Amino acid sequence: MPKVISYTPAWLSKPNPGHEIFTTKTMGAPTASSNGSTASSKRAAKPGPRRTIARRGTEVFIAVGKEIRWADLVYLKEAWEDKQSTNSLSKGKGRDSYNQFEGDHAQGYRIIKTQVAEDIRQLIISPHANYIAILTTHTVHVAILPDPSLLTAADTGPMKLKYYTLGPTTHVTSQSGIASALWHPLGVNGTCLVTVTEDAVVRLWELSTTDRWSFDKPTLAIDLKKLADGTSVDQDFGASVPGTSKGFSPDSFEMEVASACFASRGSGGWSPMTLWIAMREGDIYALCPLLPEKWSPPPTLIPSLSVSIVAKVAAYEDEQGVSPQSKALAQQQLDWMSEIDNQEPSHIEGPPGEPIAEVYLRPGKPGRVPKLQGPFELDLAPEESEQEADELLSDICVIGPKMDADELMFGEEDDLELDEVDQEGLSVGIVCILTSSGRLLVCLDLDGVEAQWLPKAKQKVTRFVEDSNPPSLLTFEALDTSRDSEVRDANWPVFSHDVNSRYSFYITNTSSITFISLAPWVFRMEAELNEATIGTDFRIKILVEGNKSLRERLWTQKSYDKSSPLSASAVIRDPDLGYFLLSATSHGPIALTFEAPDLHFDLERRSRSPTYDPEPDKPLIFFEPRPCYEPAHTLEESSAMPAFIERVRHGKYKRLLQEEVRLSPATLTIITEAHKVISEETHRVGTAAAELFRRCVKLQLDLTNHIAKARDVANRIKAITGDDVDDGQPVITADARVEARIEAAKRRQTELNNRIEDMRRKANRGSNRELSDKEKAWIEEVDTLDHTTATEEGNQEPVDPKGHAARLAKVKKLEEELLDDVHDLSTEKEVATPQKLKVPSEIRKAKMAQVMGLLERESALVEAAKNRLERLSLA
Structure with missing residues (x-):
């Protein structure tokens, strides 16, 4: 769960340029509206998603009315820091050096003029960040983004980009509005745009700047209302010609699109080519496979699909009781994959830094229009609420299953290099649904969505058989992210992906930002599904009934400020900015800086040089962060x-x-x-004044609390340094205090060790366990030694004539004989001396040395025997 360490920084607050970029005024130029919140017509006031912030690295594009503001956040931050340092130096000596942040140089922000006629509602960056889709309520424009070096040029005037109007006769104000615009994850170099209108028409646009006709007519258009009632793949499911009169149909009400999405490009199975559509009235549909005419899959997609399809066909041939519909579907998938295997892909160079893309053609069999799967039934769904907003869907987010590299490369010698993010997680797809009231439904796609097509005209299958097993999603969890007082008719919550994990995201409501993480149960459930041991059902039940996803509200908009809804959050992680979340209202940005998660990469640590100097640890944060108070914008508005x-x-x-x-x-x-x-006006001013009064009262309380905390810290410091001792008392230094504590700790440790040793001895004495083999062998050895050294009572002779006692007696006897010999020799010497026998001194010294050596040897033998006997007796 992210920990907020600071709120909107100073370089994004008033009166710095970073704040003015998000408001209706930039460099003194007012605009008609801001962030899409002030409607220029009744049509613009219609509820809908507000994704007015798009990012490219640390660059952000902000839609303000009909304009786009570009800014480099790192540049703005460094410019503000340079300005602060310049102001501090100007008080002293000052400086005359070159400064790139001065007024005659790049300012890090520009205004981009657009060709839209209404306020911009959504900005969507292409996968390779070279295109940006600009959406209003009914129109779509595609602009080519310039290189960042051009945006940071010395010219600070408004910039005009090269625009292309998408569908000049299709996406117009006289037709249905735009619900979603998505960049297809399998498009060639990220140039395929998918638009979904509110009247349930899906269009694929394969864009090329060298072919202007690619912006005028889609390569594939599918009317989902026709496809839902289709019976044969040979039928025409194309969209109606613009201008054709339309009669009333129940599908026009029930199939009003709220949002659509794809799974990520690195997901497993059919997920990257499955379009999920959420209808406003609560139905969920899936369209698989939805591919452009030319598509570029990742290296693992085709092999994984080929293995699964071949295995399924082989299993159906050997298995009894398989329905004809399942066999026909498996054969359709095999024909589809066979046509791909027979192709020789072409290679196209991608943008700088991207690998060469392999391009395939969309298979023509069984058909280019897939079957519409759904509506999905929500098993274990929560009870229907009385509030209408609980039933109206606003957004959908799909997390595809992980790619199983081990199964794919089974039996292969080479290892497949995949991103760690794609290899971790759950092997089951997760579908997250968001309602207008802020309720989040987390569903599991246990069956998995696979490619399906309608049968040929000659192979029609009765619809009763098809509808007998409708697709379903298992509702795993339901969470509320909005309070009852925050639910309004204009609510349109949206998802924002996190940069750290694909199983965490942010929900931006009209007045709040909430963090959701599915990680607490995703990895545990995957472990249970893979192991499948005894008790798995019980553990999964405990997992489902226990605490599941993490939910934390990070930001709440002021209750009186309902006229400026929040824009969808943009999450950035950069070494210069940190872990950063950015949102905005019509009155300025809202930024939250999180504590960066502790991520360790073993590979990087192993590759570091011995002289690598790690960065110093950041200081601990002991205070509770809080946003700075900004006066209500009502006080700044003119009457x-x-x-x-x-x-x-x-x-x-x-x-x-x-x-x-x-x-x-x-x-x-x-x-x-x-x-x-x-x-x-007086009501708004009074509300703002009341808020200002409450802030002043709270400021006094906060100041009192800060003083109390500072006093507590000061007392602790004095207690450590010894300054808290009164006059007349002996002063004990801090070193003495620390040494006394260390000595006390050592004594305490010694006492604990002694107590543990006593307890161990008592436990050993009190145990009646059987002796081990080693202990039994040791007892036998002791008995043998005792038998060899024992003597009978009243008799000095040993019991064992070959034992140690016998050897000791023999040594003593030898000692007595040697002593007698020495005594005889000394006597002979005394006798010979009166006769004045002349013995050479050399012979006498040699004899004495020989005798003394024998005595020392015997003495050593005796001492050794005594010591050994003493040790044996003690043992």
Whole structure:
């Protein structure tokens, strides 16, 4: 769960340029509306998704009315820091060095002019970040994004990009509005755009800047209302010709599209080519496989699908009781895959830094239009609510199953290199559904969506058999992200993907931002599904009934500020910015900086050089972060009374402004209208003033709390340094205190060790366990030694004549004989001396040395025997 360490930084606050980029004024140029929240027409006020922030690395594109503001966040941050350092130096010596952040250089932000006629509602960056789709309620424009070096040029004036209008006769204000625009994950170099209109028409646009006709007509158009009632693949499911009159149909109400999405490109199975569509009234559909005419799969997609299809066909041939419909579907998939295997892919170079793409053609058999699967039944769905907003869907997010590289490369010598993100997680797809009331439904796609086509005209299958087993999703969890007081008719919550894990995301509502993480149960469930041991059902039940997903509200909009809804969040992770979330209202940005998760990469640690100097640890944060107070924007707005008076001055009651006030119907009308204007303004000003008063009161409480905390910290510091001792008492230094604590800890440790040793001895004495083989052998050895050294009572002779006692007796006897010999020799010497026998000194010294050596040897033998006997007796 991310921990907020700071809120909107100073370089994105007033009066810095970083704040003005998100508002209706930039460099003093006002615009008509802001962030798509102020409608220029009734059609623009229609509820819908607000994705007005798109990012390319650390660059952000913000839609403000009909304009696009570009900014490099790192550049803005560094410019603000440079300005602060310049101001601090200017108080001293100052500096005259070159500065790239001065006014005559690049400012890190630009205004991009557009060709749209209404306020921009969505900005969608292509996968390779070279195109941007600009959406209003009914139109789509595609712009070519320039290189970042051009955006940071010295010219700071408005910039005009090269625009292409997508479907000039298709996506127009007289037709249905745009529900979603998606870049197909399998498009060639990210140039395939999928548009889904509210009337359930899906169009694929394969864009090419060298072919302007690719922006005029889609390569594939599918009307889902026709496809839902289709019986044969040979039928025409194309969209109706623009301008054709349409009659009423129940499908027009039940199949109003709310949102659509694809799974990520690296997902396993059929997920990258499956389009999920969420209808406004609550139905979920899937379209698989939805491919452009030319498509570029990742290296693992075709091999994995080929293995699964061949295995399925082989299993159906050997298995009894398989329905004809299942066999026909497996044969259709085999024909589809066979046509791909027979192709020789072409190779196209991608953008700089991207690998060469292998391009395949879409198979013509069984058909280019897949079958519409659905509506999906939601098993274990929550009970229907009385609120209509609980049943209206607003957005959908699909997390595809992980790619099983071990199964794919089974029996192969080479290892397949895959991204760690694609290899981790759950082997089952997850479908997250969001309602207008902020309720989140987390569903599991246990059966898995596979490619399906309608049968040929000659192979029609009765619909009763098909509808007997409708597709379903298992509702795993339901979470509420909005309070009852926050639910309004204009609510349209949307998903925002996280950059750290594909199993976490952010939900941006009209007035709140909530973090959701599925990681607590995803990995545990995958382990249980893979092991399938005894007790798995019980453990999965405990997992389902226990605490599941993490949910934390990160930001709540002020209750009185309902006219400026939040834009969909953009999440950035960069070494210069950190872990960063960015949203915006019509009055400025909202930024949250999180504590970066602790990610360790063993490969990087092993590849570091011995002289690598790691970065110092960041200081711990002991304070609770909180957003800075900003006065309500109502206090900065000008009054509407001058405009009202000007309107009356040019109206039919203009003469009343020049006459005395008289009681008349005309005067009552003017006063009533003026009262409406003034009452609304005074209410907003009063609410803002009340908020300011509450903030002032809270500031006093916070200041008191800070003083108390500072006093507590000061007392702790004094207690450590010894400054808290009164005069007249002996002063004990901090070193002495620490040493005393260390000595006390050592004594305590010694006492604990002694107690543990005593307990161990008592436990050993109290145990009645059987002796081990080693202990039994040791006892036998002791008995043998005792038998060899024992002597009978009253008799000094040993029991065992070959034992140690016998050897000791023999040594003692030898010692006595040697001593007798020495005594005899000394006696002979005394006798020989009176006779004055002359013995050479050399012989005498040699003899004495020989005798002394024998004595020392015997003494050593005796001592060794005694010591050994003592040890044996002690043992």
